[in-house]
Amino acid sequence: MTPDAHQRVVRVNLGHEGSAAAGDRSYDVVIGAGVLGEIGPRLKAATDRAITGAMLVIDTGVPRTFVERARGSIASVCPVIGEVAITPSEKGKSLATLDVILQTMTRARLERSGVVVCIGGGIVGDVGGFAAGVYRRGIGVVQCPTTLLSMVDASVGGKTGVNLSLGTRDTDLKKNMVGVFHQPRLVVADVHTLDSLDTRTFACGVAECLKHGLLGAQCGDPGLWSWTLSAISDGMLGEDAALIELVARNIAIKARVVECDEFEDKPPAAGDIGRLALNLGHTFGHALETIPGLSPDGNPSHAPLEHGEAVALGMVAAARCAHALGLCDAGLASEIIAGLRGVGLPTGGLGAALPPAERVLDAMMDDKKVLDGSLRLILPKRARAGDPVRVVTVDEPARNTVIGAIEMLR
Numbered sequence: 001m002t003p004d005a006h007q008r009v010v011r012v013n014l015g016h017e018g019s020a021a022a023g024d025r026s027y028d029v030v031i032g033a034g035v036l037g038e039i040g041p042r043l044k045a046a047t048d049r050a051i052t053g054a055m056l057v058i059d060t061g062v063p064r065t066f067v068e069r070a071r072g073s074i075a076s077v078c079p080v081i082g083e084v085a086i087t088p089s090e091k092g093k094s095l096a097t098l099d100v101i102l103q104t105m106t107r108a109r110l111e112r113s114g115v116v117v118c119i120g121g122g123i124v125g126d127v128g129g130f131a132a133g134v135y136r137r138g139i140g141v142v143q144c145p146t147t148l149l150s151m152v153d154a155s156v157g158g159k160t161g162v163n164l165s166l167g168t169r170d171t172d173l174k175k176n177m178v179g180v181f182h183q184p185r186l187v188v189a190d191v192h193t194l195d196s197l198d199t200r201t202f203a204c205g206v207a208e209c210l211k212h213g214l215l216g217a218q219c220g221d222p223g224l225w226s227w228t229l230s231a232i233s234d235g236m237l238g239e240d241a242a243l244i245e246l247v248a249r250n251i252a253i254k255a256r257v258v259e260c261d262e263f264e265d266k267p268p269a270a271g272d273i274g275r276l277a278l279n280l281g282h283t284f285g286h287a288l289e290t291i292p293g294l295s296p297d298g299n300p301s302h303a304p305l306e307h308g309e310a311v312a313l314g315m316v317a318a319a320r321c322a323h324a325l326g327l328c329d330a331g332l333a334s335e336i337i338a339g340l341r342g343v344g345l346p347t348g349g350l351g352a353a354l355p356p357a358e359r360v361l362d363a364m365m366d367d368k369k370v371l372d373g374s375l376r377l378i379l380p381k382r383a384r385a386g387d388p389v390r391v392v393t394v395d396e397p398a399r400n401t402v403i404g405a406i407e408m409l410r
């Protein structure tokens, strides 16, 4: 458990004086190669009373060897009293799946002093974390993210939840409508689990890393942007050491943002960074995700856009808007495009499958940042100091800029 070159620990400091919720909710995020084998002792060290049992919520996509490594380590500190296996899908990220997990926990008589251990991607972490957040009014949860996106984003910050389906069409699925903030007690990110990820899923995580890179100047890591671009162009992201550095530096960015704005109720402000800043590229991205027939290469008969691919396109559109509005130079969009392309993410070329930009803009009005009927966008600035993003309300002149940026994705 001694930190060495093969592991890093990032502390997330939450719940101090002046916080909206009482109590210390700080926790460690352990990042390294093979660290799933240390989860038991680390869990014991993170908990001030005996843990009477652990319920595993596992992702069926994770190779069994990793699950067994974690299970063996947990069993050294408390009984593993059950396991729920989930094959992740956005449709299955539902109240029905939550019910299955809660029933399994209840039947196994998991006590208040027990923990839920989620091993998997963001879907498993979100629904398993939600189950922990509401079971017996809240018990401990350990997040063991196994996709790059869940390592650098979903596992840290305490957002948990499920989607709500209002009907049978894809557009009836309202994402993350129901959930609670429930911070984990511990996060264990084992980069060896990334070896079995397919390249498309891995690349989706890199899109979020590039977004964090843009926030680096404000979050204590001004070199992250150029380091990430170099790591991509030099092909370093297959190596353990580079992956540990990538994950640790990105988690530190997420941690700093969450520390400033745990409950996402602060706007980005000078000297402070609100959680809304993490929405960079997401307003465009979420709208593109809802459009049927959009695929990364513009061929409607190919697989639809993944979330990270839609965010990648959204970041390109956001950078072009920012340039048109004088927030950054044209070079920023070029750097973003180079980084995204370096891992095979789409940056345009959506072709005829992209509906008229007005329709995309209309879909963007479903965004959670819409206030009093006005769309607000998070746009990047080229900031070495000061805010790295600007919240821009889309008024009539800005509307044409947004329409233009969407059209350029065609």
Ligand SMILES: NC(=O)c1ccc[n+]([C@@H]2O[C@H](COP(=O)([O-])OP(=O)(O)OC[C@H]3O[C@@H](n4cnc5c(N)ncnc54)[C@H](O)[C@@H]3O)[C@@H](O)[C@H]2O)c1
Pocket: 059, 060, 061, 062, 063, 087, 088, 089, 090, 093, 120, 121, 122, 123, 124, 126, 146, 147, 148, 149, 150, 153, 154, 155, 156, 157, 158, 159, 160, 176, 193, 194, 195, 196, 197, 198, 201, 204
């Ligand atoms: N809570 C948050 O703050 C937060 C932040 C961002 C995203 N999310 C949520 O996260 C979800 C997306 O997460 P994701 O990108 O991890 O996708 P995911 O959970 O759907 O996982 C993607 C795929 O990878 C597979 N997989 C997972 N680990 C693997 C491994 N080690 N080897 C091989 N395959 C593996 C899964 O079985 C799945 O098929 C969305 O539901 C999103 O809403 C939550």
